[in-house]
Amino acid sequence: MLRLDGDRPARLQTQGTGNVVRIEGDRPVQFQNSTFHNVAGNMNVSHTTNVGESGLDILLRAVSLDAMHDSAERPADPACHPGTRSAILEELDKWSFEQPSDSPILWLHGCAGIGKSAIAQQFAASCHDRGQLGGSFFFKRGSVSRGTWRNLLPTLAYQLTVAFPQLGPRIQRAVETDRLVLGKTIHHQLEKLLVQPFRNAPPLASRPILVIDGLDECEDRGTQTALIRALIDVLRSGDAPLHILVCSRSEPHLLELFQAPDNSEVCRGLEIRPDDAADSDIGRYLTEEFSQIRLIHTSRGTMLEDDWPGENSIQNMVYKSSGTFIYASTILRYIDDEYSHPAERLEAVLRLDPASLTPLDDLYTQVLSSIPNKPTLLRVLHAVVETRRLDPEEIDLVLRMRRGTSHAILRGLHALVRVHPVRTIRYHIPVELLHASFGDFLMDSQRSLSFCISGEDLLDTLVHDMAHVLLSGSLGPDDLW
Incomplete structure (x- = not known):
């Protein structure tokens, strides 16, 4: 009222x-x-817009700042470790300078955890330094601003206005002549924001490059397919002189689309495979990062040998990584715990079954096993994965736990989740999974076994707790979903 x-x-x-x-x-x-x-x-x-509002103002409201490669709104995805992934990065650089390109869309794909986002981050930064980057967008599954396509095109268009000032007035005018454009279809937005501004535009210093990472983490498969089809149609017409790098897992529906004979004139695939070069890169990464861990922990008074962890231990971890950086990076975060002795944690990792066919799952289980109070741990992780909207204080509120419980539980999971410091003001930053594969692991009972969170009992309890907190007025529907 x-x-x-x-x-x-x-x-x-x-x-x-x-x-x-x-x-x-x-x-x-x-x-x-x-x-x-x-x-x-x-x-x-x-x-939903002011009469006097400029097109850039309208665009700015729809920009997802935390999706950009250089955003301060989120801890940036790590770029490639210095000296690694050189062959792939050289291939990307070569493609970026092709004028005109026979393959304006390059699809960089591979299995989960192989380092696609790090490569995309590094490539976007390099393009930015060279004045080639038109814009970047890093999808993240379940994120309000990065989990759907709704913010993608406005975010890219706004970045284009900054990177290529010749396009700015044209993009602004395109929005001002159709002030409801951001609520329309993918094809309509593409035409208005990324095609129309190029018509009769003055020559640009270079062909703008757009970087779209984590396509497989964008809402559903139908949306992913529709987006790529729309991009293919635009670039096939030649009306938008763009280079677009798309990174994702090698999902079947995307393989079928990108590798269709009709699309070969527009698309080219570049698969990242576990190989000897990847093993060499991972070995170098582990060696240099362990050197830093040894330096930091010895400065705190922890006793470690000068040659710790030793070449055999490094090779053991390289072997278990199977060419994927996610295993190596998770090990490093797990071992580099300020409240534990790194040698003891390394020994726990090395004791894992050397013949296992699922070393990453074994590592996830090892990390979870180190956390006491398993029932509370599962409830907290279930709330994180199911809602993807809650910070630790809100999880405590929803689950009716003593304040600080979620922070205490999640502190031991810094190898797998990102938890922001305790807030002193009302600033909502949800708990984030560091990698989508950890969420997949938790929801698959055959992989996570006793740590599975997909059971009906947990869901029924969470729904009951949410109903309670909604009725109390402590949180609203927008806070939970």
Whole structure:
């Protein structure tokens, strides 16, 4: 219920977003993001943009800042360790300079954890330094701003206006002539934001490069397919002189699309495979990172031999990595724990079954086994994976646990999840899984066994807890979903 001047009640029927500050008689009043009409006490909102708002202002509201490669809104995905992945990065650099390109879309693909995001991060940074980067977008499964395609094209278009000023006025004008463009289809947004601005544009210093990482983490398969088909159609027409790097897992539906004979004139695939070069890179990465761990921990008074962890231990971990960086990076985060002796943690890792066909799952299980109070651990992880919206304080509230419980539980999982410091002001930063494969592991009972969180009992309990917190008014629906 909204009360107008003189405490006169009125119904507010919202069909958009906006902020009501005051009401003047029965005439329409313009507020930020909305136009409200007061007619006989009934309020109706009819617009979602201001008449005087610029196209860039409209775009800016839809930008996902934390999806950019250089955003300070999120801890950046690590770039490639110095001296590693040189062959792949050289291949990407070569493709980026092709003018014109026979393959304007390059699909970089491979299995989970092989280092696609690190390569994309490194390549985007290099393109930015050379003045080639038009924009970047790093998808993240379940994220409000990075988990769907809705913010993708506005984010890329806004970055293009900054990187290539010749396109800025044209992109701005395209939005101003169609102020509802951001609510329309993929094809319509592509035409308005990435095709129309190039028509009759002055020559650019270089062909803009767009980097789209984690396509397989974008909502559902249908959306992924529709997005790539739309990009193929645009680049096949030649109306948008762009290079687009797309990175994802080698999912069957994407293999079928990218490798279709009809798309070969536009798309080229580059698969990252576990090989001797990857093993060499992982060995170098482990050796240099363990050197840093040894240096830091000995400075704290921890006794470690000068040659720790030893060449045999390094080779053991390289072998178990099977060409994927995720195993190596998870080991390093697990061992580099300020409250544990790194030698003891390394010994625990080396004791894992050397003949196992699932070394990453074994490592996940080892990390989880080190956390006491297993029932609470499973409840907390279930809330993290199912909602993907809650920070530790909110998890405590929803699960009706003593404040600080989630922080205490998750502190021991720093190898697998990212938890931001305790907030001193109301600033919502959800708990993040460091890699999507950990969420897959937790939901698959054949992989996670007693650590599986996909059971009905946990779900029923979480739904009951959510209903309780909603009825209490402590959190709203937007906080939970």
